[in-house]
Each structure stands twice: as structure tokens, then as C-alpha cells.
Amino acid sequence: VYGRPGVAVLCTGRELRDPGVKVGVHQLRNSNGPALRAMLKNAGISQIEHQIVPDDPRVLAAKLKSAAARYNVIILTGGVSVGKYDFVPEAVRRIGATVGFHGVAMKPGKPHLYATLRGNRHIFALPGNPLSALTGFGELVLPAIRRLSGLDAESCHVTLKLPLTRPVTSKAKRTAFVLGKLIWGRKGLQVDPVKSCGSADLVAGAQADGVVHVPKNVRKIASGELVEFTPWRPIP
Structure with a gap:
């Protein structure tokens, strides 16, 4: 008998502020936390904890260790690349986790990280840009959660084969994911591409129902x- 795992969502960044809190000129609204909570709830996950964690490797490691003591799945956003304040890889190794991969040939969202801890604990670190985080969640994290919940491997990554309403283009040298909106047309259910100004375009992300795979x-x-x-x- 399998049960749905509990999930902790840790959004990294001193500059982040939750909805309802006044944002200064040097700060950003925490959009990833609420978006991931909503997607987790849509997937039937009810046990969810969400918090903002500062860019400090020791604090981050302590928060990771605490979350791993209570949840099977920990999702982090931000701090996963190779910048000056990208401390997630260091914190993951500091708590003794084994890194399975760090970097995926996909756009948006190349610097994804996955690691495991003893006790069937799974850590997924997603980029901080909202569309990168949402795409990584849909392509990597959600299928893993479904598998942990007991679904067979073939049922974990749900995709549809649908016709495009308009052409899509890509200059990426890796698999690209283009925002798309589902509409009903003369040919039935179709995908209408949604224009985006980049991986931080929340407005475009809010209009989309998912992503089109461009090989x-x-x-x-x-x-x-x-x-x-x-x-x-x-x-x-």
C-alpha cells in the first residue's frame, strides 16, 4: 500500500517576500512557493510545508536537514546554478545527500539538481526563474512524486498528443519547452502557443495550461x- 508523500517547499533568497508582505525596491515577490503549492494540491498532495530560506549555506543545510526529518520530498527553488550566492549544491552535500544529477539538457531550466538521502528522502532543486521552476516541476518532480505514490512508471509522466494551432520555433540545442494554452477548435482539443519574454515571464505562465515539447x-x-x-x- 502506497501513500502520497509529504512535501516541503524551500524557496531560497533573502530578497523574497511572500504575498501580502510589502516589497521593497531590492526585493522580489515569492511566486514559486504559491505556484508549486497549487500544483502539488492539484496532484493530490495535502501535506505541504512552504518557507523562505536565506542565502546562507549553514542555514540552508539546517533547514534541509530539518525538512528531511519530516518529509519524503524536499523541493528547493533558486540557488542551484554556479553563481556567487548559489549555495544549494553545497548545502545538499553538507547534509550527506548523494547527488544523482546536476544539470539537465532542457530549456528553460538547465541547472536542475536531484539528490537522495537515507530513509527514502528525495531532494529536487529547481532554478529560481518561475517558468524554469514550473517546467522542471512538471517534467521531473511530479512524475517522481507519482512514482513514489505507487503509480507504474508508464503512468507517471502524463502527456497528450495534440495538434498545434500555430507554428512554434526554437533555437535551443537541447529539448525546449514552449508554453501552450488548450483550446477547443474545429479539430477538437488543440494547443495554442503562448508568447513568452523569457523564463521570468509570470504573465505568460499564468495564461498557459502547460508546455509543448520541442525535441x-x-x-x-x-x-x-x-x-x-x-x-x-x-x-x-
Whole structure:
């Protein structure tokens, strides 16, 4: 008998402020935390803890260790790349976790990290840019949570084959994920590409129902062609 795992969401960054808290000129609204909570709830996860953690390797390691004592899955956002204040990889190793991978050939969201701890604990570190975090959650984290919940491997990554309403293009040399909105047309359910100004474009992300998969080195997919689509929310 399997149960749905409890999940801790740790959003890193001294500059982050939760909704309802006044934001200064040097601060940012914490959008990843509420968005990931909503996606987890859509997936049937009810035991969720969310908090903001400062960019301090010792504090971050302590928070990670505390979360791992209570939850099977820990999701971090931000601090996972190779910048001056990207302390997540160091903190993960400091608590004795074994890193499975750090870096995925996908756009957006290349610097994803996955690690494990004793006691069936799983750590997923996602980039801080909102669209990178949401894409990484849908492609990497949610399938793993479904597998931990007891689903067979073939049912963990839910995708649809749907026609495009308009062409999509990509210049990426790795698998790209393009925002898409589901609409009903003459051909039934279709995917309409959503224009984005980059991986921090929250407005575009709010309009999207998921992402279209554009395979590596594919420069263009024509209108009407069938594409693989990962939905971010339940389809009515």
C-alpha cells in the first residue's frame, strides 16, 4: 500500500517576500512557493510545508536537514546554478545527500539538481526563474512524486498528443519547452502557443495550461502537426 508523500517547499533568497508582505525596491515577490503549492494540491498532495530560506549555506543545510526529518520530498527553488550566492549544491552535500544529477539538457531550466538521502528522502532543486521552476516541476518532480505514490512508471509522466494551432520555433540545442494554452477548435482539443519574454515571464505562465515539447535540434514545428504536451493542471 502506497501513500502520497509529504512535501516541503524551500524557496531560497533573502530578497523574497511572500504575498501580502510589502516589497521593497531590492526585493522580489515569492511566486514559486504559491505556484508549486497549487500544483502539488492539484496532484493530490495535502501535506505541504512552504518557507523562505536565506542565502546562507549553514542555514540552508539546517533547514534541509530539518525538512528531511519530516518529509519524503524536499523541493528547493533558486540557488542551484554556479553563481556567487548559489549555495544549494553545497548545502545538499553538507547534509550527506548523494547527488544523482546536476544539470539537465532542457530549456528553460538547465541547472536542475536531484539528490537522495537515507530513509527514502528525495531532494529536487529547481532554478529560481518561475517558468524554469514550473517546467522542471512538471517534467521531473511530479512524475517522481507519482512514482513514489505507487503509480507504474508508464503512468507517471502524463502527456497528450495534440495538434498545434500555430507554428512554434526554437533555437535551443537541447529539448525546449514552449508554453501552450488548450483550446477547443474545429479539430477538437488543440494547443495554442503562448508568447513568452523569457523564463521570468509570470504573465505568460499564468495564461498557459502547460508546455509543448520541442525535441533537440528541431527548429520549427508547423501548424496542425501533432506535438507532445505536458498539462500543468487538470483538464476539464
